[in-house]
Amino acid sequence: xxxxxxxxxxxxxxxxxxxxxxxxxxxxxxxxxxxxxxxxxxxxxxxxxxxxxxxxxxxxxxxxxxxxxxxxxxxxxxxxxxxxxxxxxxxxxxxxxxxxxxxxxxxxxxxxxxxxxxxxxxxxxxxxxxxxxxxxxxxxxxxxxxxxxxxxxxxxxxxxxxxxxxxxxxxxxxxxxxxxxxxxxxxxxxxxxxxxxxxxxxxxxxxxxxxxxxxxxxxxxxxxxxxxxxxxxxxxxxxxxxxxxxxxxxxxxxxxxxxxxxx
Amino acid sequence: xxxxxxxxxxxxxxxxxxxxxxxxxxxxxxxxxxxxxxxxxxxxxxxxxxxxxxxxxxxxxxxxxxxxxxxxxxxxxxxxxxxxxxxxxxxxxxxxxxxxxxxxxxxxxxxxxxxxxxxxxxxxxxxxxxxxxxxxxxxxxxxxxxxxxxxxxxxxxxxxxxxxxxxxxxxxxxxxxxxxxxxxxxxxxxxxxxxxxxxxxxxxxxxxxxxxxxxxxxxxxxxxxxxxxxxxxxxxxxxxxxxxxxxxxxxxxxxxxxxxxxxxxxxxxxxxx
Numbered sequence: 001x002x003x004x005x006x007x008x009x010x011x012x013x014x015x016x017x018x019x020x021x022x023x024x025x026x027x028x029x030x031x032x033x034x035x036x037x038x039x040x041x042x043x044x045x046x047x048x049x050x051x052x053x054x055x056x057x058x059x060x061x062x063x064x065x066x067x068x069x070x071x072x073x074x075x076x077x078x079x080x081x082x083x084x085x086x087x088x089x090x091x092x093x094x095x096x097x098x099x100x101x102x103x104x105x106x107x108x109x110x111x112x113x114x115x116x117x118x119x120x121x122x123x124x125x126x127x128x129x130x131x132x133x134x135x136x137x138x139x140x141x142x143x144x145x146x147x148x149x150x151x152x153x154x155x156x157x158x159x160x161x162x163x164x165x166x167x168x169x170x171x172x173x174x175x176x177x178x179x180x181x182x183x184x185x186x187x188x189x190x191x192x193x194x195x196x197x198x199x200x201x202x203x204x205x206x207x208x209x210x211x212x213x214x215x216x217x218x219x220x221x222x223x224x225x226x227x228x229x230x231x232x233x234x235x236x237x238x239x240x241x242x243x244x245x246x247x248x249x250x251x252x253x254x255x256x257x258x259x260x261x262x263x
Numbered sequence: 264x265x266x267x268x269x270x271x272x273x274x275x276x277x278x279x280x281x282x283x284x285x286x287x288x289x290x291x292x293x294x295x296x297x298x299x300x301x302x303x304x305x306x307x308x309x310x311x312x313x314x315x316x317x318x319x320x321x322x323x324x325x326x327x328x329x330x331x332x333x334x335x336x337x338x339x340x341x342x343x344x345x346x347x348x349x350x351x352x353x354x355x356x357x358x359x360x361x362x363x364x365x366x367x368x369x370x371x372x373x374x375x376x377x378x379x380x381x382x383x384x385x386x387x388x389x390x391x392x393x394x395x396x397x398x399x400x401x402x403x404x405x406x407x408x409x410x411x412x413x414x415x416x417x418x419x420x421x422x423x424x425x426x427x428x429x430x431x432x433x434x435x436x437x438x439x440x441x442x443x444x445x446x447x448x449x450x451x452x453x454x455x456x457x458x459x460x461x462x463x464x465x466x467x468x469x470x471x472x473x474x475x476x477x478x479x480x481x482x483x484x485x486x487x488x489x490x491x492x493x494x495x496x497x498x499x500x501x502x503x504x505x506x507x508x509x510x511x512x513x514x515x516x517x518x519x520x521x522x523x524x525x526x527x528x529x530x531x532x533x534x535x536x
Contacts, residue, residue, distance in 0.1 A: 058431055077437055084435045090428045094450045094528045103446070107436050135528055 004070065007159050007191040008032040008055055013064035015050055015217075023216035024050045028064065030210065030219065034158070037185060037192045039202035039209045041248065043256055047217025048195045049163055055193065056084055056161050069158060080108065082159040083152030087167045089144035091136035091151075098123070098132035101150045108155055122150040125184055142173040149181070153188060162194045166201070178204055179233065186230055199252070203227075203244045204236055211248060213255040220255045223248050316498040324498040325505065331487065336506050339484035342399050343471035343514065346406020351463055353407070354414035355456070361415075362422035362448065363440065375415065383408045383470070387477040396478040406470030410463035417459035421452025454529045457522040464518045468511040484510075 013028035024047040032038055040048040053059045055066055057077035068076035076082065083104070091100045098119045105115045123129050126146040136144055145165055152160055166174040178201060185192055196202050202209045206225050213220040225244055227235055235241055301318040304310040312320070325332065361368035387405055394400040425448055433443045475485020484507055491499035523532050 056435055058434055077435065080437055082435070084432065086428050086432070088428055090426070090432050092429070092447070092450065094453070094526070104436055106446075107438060107442065137528075137530075137533070 005034060006031050006067070007034050007036075007069060008193065009067045009070075010055070011065050013051075013054065013061050013066060015047070015054060015059070016062045025054070025061070026216035026218050028217075028219060032191060032193065034191055035189055037194065037205055037207045039194045039196055039206040040212060041196055041199065041202045041209055041252070042212030042217070042220075043214050043252070044197075046212040046214040048212050051212075051217065052161050052163050052193060052195050056082060080104070080155065081157060082161050083155070083157040084161045085145070085148050085152045085163065085165045087164040089136070089141075089148040091144055091147055093136055095136075096132065097128065097134050097136065097139070097147050100136065100147055101154050103151060104155045118154055122154050125153070125187065126150045127180070140173075142169050142177060145169065145177065146180070149184070153184065153190065156188065156190075158191060160190050160192045162192060164195050164197065167197060174198075174201065175236075181205065182231055199245055199248050200236065203241060203248060204231065209248055211251045211255065213258065221251045223251065313495065313497050316501055320498040321501045321505065324496070325502040328499055328502060331482070332484075332503060332506050334482050335484040335487045335503065336510055338399070338480055338482055339402075339468075339471050339475060339507070340510050340514075342402040342474065342483070343406050343467040343510065345399065345403040346470055347410055347460075347463055347467035347514065349403060350407030350410030350467070351414045351460060354411045354459075355418055358415050358418035358422060359444070359449075361419055363444070368419070375412070379412045384473050387474050390474070391478055397480055399480070402471050402474030402483075405474040406467040409466040409470040413462045413466070414456070414459040417455045417462075418452055421455025422448045425451050453526045454531060457518065457526065460518045461515055461522070464514040465511055468507065468514060472507055 008030065009032070010028050010030040013025055014023070015025040016023050028051060030038075040051060042048050050059065054061050055068065055073060057066075057073040066073040069079075069081050071079065071081070091097075092103070095103070098116075101119050101122050102115045105118060110118070119132065123132050126149060128143060128146055128150070131139065131143065136147065139147065149165070152162075166177050169177065181192075182205060192205075194202070194205060203223075203225055204227075209223045209225060211220045211223065212218065223244065227238065227240060227244070297318060300315070304315055305312070305317045316324075361371065383405060386408065387401070390401040390404045394404065422444075429447055429451075430443065433447055438446070472485045472488070475483040476489060478486075480486065481490075484503055488500045488503045488507075491497070491503065526532055
């Protein structure tokens with residue numbers, strides 16, 4: 001249901017890798033409205049990361065169309081319409097935390113005073129106020145990932161792409177960062193597309209969970225997450241939370257057993 | 264590591280003992296080496312002075328010939344330094360070009376590897392013919408040629424072994440190649456560059472001294488060594504060699520200091536801090 005206001009609108013999308021002719025994605029239809037938090041979940045190799053990279057124009061589809069802010073994905077990338085966070089923090093070791101966050105602002109040619117003001121705001125947002133002059137290797141993994149999120153959001157992109165950003169962190173850190181991400185999302189009003197392996201993370205964070213099937217990657221179903229906003233720690237203990245987790249889990253199991261004989 | 268931890272927690276005393284514990288073994292070995300040179304070799308093992316003059320004789324020669332050796336040191340140092348700067352600069356520019364245009368690199372690298380197999384020192388008489396025997400340029404070019412290859416290979420490796428995710432990040436921000444070089448590839452290659460420069464600093468000194476052997480200014484260090492040996496003044500030759508190794512160490516030390524300033528962020532540097 002693509003509307004003119006869609007942040008991301010994908011139709012008839014397919015992706016075949018030239019090497020070995022593996023079909024990574026097939027007939028993907030997805031429409032993302034402003035302010036939505038969409039999680040892509042599915043077994044390994046279902047193409048969810050590839051889908052994210054296609055939206056970011058970091059890899060090209062073989063068929064179909066991807067519009068970001070109403071523009072073709074390559075145009076949106078050149079216009080710097082999105083921020084991205086990878087599984088690894090990908091910080092530059094030779095830059096301080098503040099300079100890492102300022103990287104996109106330097107590329108956008110903001111002047112120094114404006115950059116510094118924004119970096120201070122972002123450090124505040126990700127609760128790293130006292131760490132601006134630290135180097136990445138002086139921070140824990142969770143802190144590094146927060147720097148990476150601050151960098152992605154520094155120039156206030158309308159869209160935030162996140163590729164398993166908390167996948168390498170321990171469960172405790174991950175849950176704390178989930179909460180933080182939700183409050184950042186509420187504060188910045190940005191649209192998020194979030195790739196994850198974790199069912200509970202997807203349900204807790206999202207407004208909609210998109211379940212994908214493997215080889216070829218297809219959208220097997222979409223679960224609307226109707227947990228009330230804003231969500232706190234307690235949201236994970238609500239009966240409705242468990243119902244939704246079960247719904248997503250059953251959809252995933254159905255998808256896996258379906259694909260097993262052919263695999 | 265434990266010695267370093269002590270320097271952090273204790274005051275001045277801890278710092279001093281930490282320093283001693285870190286450096287004492289090296290100082291001890293150095294002292295033993297000097298002792299062997301002064302007494303064990305000549306007196307116990309009976310090593311003849313023309314094979315290895317006694318340390319005190321070398322020091323005497325160093326002091327008596329200090330003016331000539333200082334002049335010679337300065338001439339040869341200029342040749343080595345010139346060669347280091349020239350060879351490394353050309354190598355860095357070449358590595359940037361080869362990293363930026365990979366097909367060019369693929370076309371040229373086999374020839375560069377073949378060229379590296381040429382014993383550069385063998386060119387010394389030829390550079391003399393090119394630039395004139397007395398010109399410093401004939402030695403600078405030899406020193407530069409020796410420095411070129413290690414700097415090229417290391418810097419090229421540094422420029423091209425950037426983490427793919429970093430490149431992807433820069434693509435996500437729609438960076439042109441030029442920006443990717445300035446903001447990512449060049450800073451990431453600094454540790455590799457400095458490793459190469461440390462090797463090159465020593466090679467430049469070798470190139471300059473050996474270049475001198477094939478006919479340099481009569482005042483250069485290499486010529487001083489040659490003529491001292493011709494006159495059987497081995498202690499002077501050894502004194503000149505000591506000067507040459509001090510020059511090599513100074514050059515190496517200067518590069519190492521620059522490294523510590525430029526790449527304070529790198530594990531190799533921060534581990535010692």
